[in-house]
Amino acid sequence: MKEQLKVIQIIDSLTPGGAEMMAVNIANGLSRKGVDSYLCSTRKEGLLKSKISGNVKYLFLKKKQTLGIYSFRRLYRFIKKEKINIIHAHSSSIFIGFLMKLWNPKLTLIWHDHYGKSETLENRKSDILKVLAKKINFVIVVNDLLYQWNKKALRVKNVVNLSNFASINKQTKEVIKLKGEEGKRIVCLANFRPQKDHINLLKAFKIIHQDFNDWTLHLVGLDLNDEYSDSIKGFIKTNKLTAAIFSYGSVENTFEVLEQATIGVLASKSEGLPVSLLEYGLAKLPVVVTNVGDCNKLISNNDTGLLVPPNNKLALGEALKELIINSTRRKLFAENLNSLIVKKYSEDSYLDKLIAVYLKTNDE
Template identity: 25%
Template sequence: MMIFQNKKIIFLLKSFTLGGAEKQALNFAAYLQNELNCSIFIYSYIKTNESKLFYEECEKLGLNNLRLEKNPLSASGNFKYIKRRIKIFLLGIKLRKHNPDIIIPYLNPPSIIAVLCYKISGAKITFWHHRGADYYRGDYIEKIAVKKTPFFLANSIEGKKELESKFKIKKGYFLPNFSTVNKINTNNFLLKNKGIKGKVVLGMIAHFREEKLQIILIEVFSKLLQKNKNIHLVLVGDALDKKKFNEVKKYIFINNLKDSITILHNTKAEDVLPCLDIGVLISLKEGMPNTVMEYMGYSLPIVVTKHDGCVSLLGSNYKYFIDNKNEVDQLNKLEKLILEEKERKKIGEQNYMSLQNNFTIEKYINRLTVILNS
């Protein structure tokens, strides 16, 4: 950990929203600040999708140095590449006032900015930081940034393979996420009046985006509901994709499911997790999902799409992985957990112990230190 002790570190985020990547970033930053005496500065460059939950998380963790800059990757008209390089150069000059030792980006676009400005800022270390369902520009500035990247980091084996295939690079590393769960045992007021007392509560915590498949879960849930009225579904997430969010609401309304499904947004995961009996995540793509780690931290059994990052968390022999296209498999696994309370408790406890044994922030920093020293 000595590589981080007393250092000045800039975290570069895409926007001040609170998804899995941002939650990892903020908890990492807080640990460095509070335990290793680091000076932390958090930058973002896109104002849209700002979330009050992000600022609440920063306040809770004691992170005060937040800066919102103009997007250096935005350019119009002719000479776009030159305009972008000038903006990135000017950002690098601005960052010099912090005398940074390290710049840590989260997601692909911030990685482009970091690797093109870190030497200008005076920082000695940065890297490309891939985070699962990520965005590729495919333009010239991305190609230049890839060539200048010291090394590539991914939070899943799937992501590492994707980087190596996409960019034809060899120096890629897999670094699993750490647990950000601070378990709170409470009966949350948000769900007290939703008519779910005594019911088995399924929950999917995921923002409404293209790659998250809430509709599939609702379709399966509606079939389970025909056989068992003693269940309720909670969907938690912000409407980052308005079209997707409206599709979900419309489906619930048309199928007369509004009394059996609760949608919550601008809601902290820890306000809902204590009320759940089963955690669900159905998606097209994941890195190492923070949501799954949160489910594990609250001792929940989890029904989840079999992505590499989920396998890294739950183990290759985990019984409740599902195929997005196999509805029968989804129905059977959810129904088993709904009907068997002992099975829920057994699987939930196994998940909790796996998280505690393998995914602490101390282990994360030790693994990252080994990579930085290699």
């Protein structure tokens, strides 16, 4: 190794989401591994700020424009002062990472591609990314589809597929108490975005609610109060499900919330490898998920959970019903999934692989 690793994670915001959670978890994990670890949020802070370890040096840019000169200079000076040698840019923060690389070619630039619409990659615009790719030293992707796309569309030589990981981060703050009856709660941990397809989940729940009206559904995730959010709330109200479906928005104490649930569900149209699914497993929840992205790497039918096709309310409803009526299967699936995640998707294993990437690029 030529020099001590000094790595900064750059992310647009600290609003709860898969990419944002990974940036924070990586920064915290690296600090525990003895790496000089930094984290920069460029545009917006959020609930995840409270999860940043005290050993991670944090910078907030308050960036408001695409090319904010003031923000650019602050980050450039921070990187120079701290003698940071690796930029780990997540998602769209690659743009400011690219500018840093232009001004200081000695920096190693790593792009973490968290693109969530893996099933529609043929529609992804690549012209600008092809320009940025010329300065990227290494690309990290979260599933095989993204690996192939970066290789073919961007012609990136160095690409590695590192599946996401999740970590248990219990909080001391007051925990949100889920409504409904204990032992009969279904939770969906997903931000209110169209690709998460909450409407399909609501349709499936409406079907099973007719026979299991003592079970409740709990939606946990960022609510932007936009048109998609209105469609979710409108469905709940129109179908008279306000006493059975509850929405909580973003929460700080995710793990403590999951501990109150009985079943975890994701109804997504597209995914990479969702952090939510990993968190379900760590919380020992039995799960029903749609067969998109790399979900099938974790979920094997009738072993670690139940897989259903996307956009199929009947299949989703039947799978939920199966877990509702069979507590023995719930326990078995939960234990199997938890064991798999602890063994193959642990934080230590992930960080060791990531540090190996850092060392490789830092020595070139």
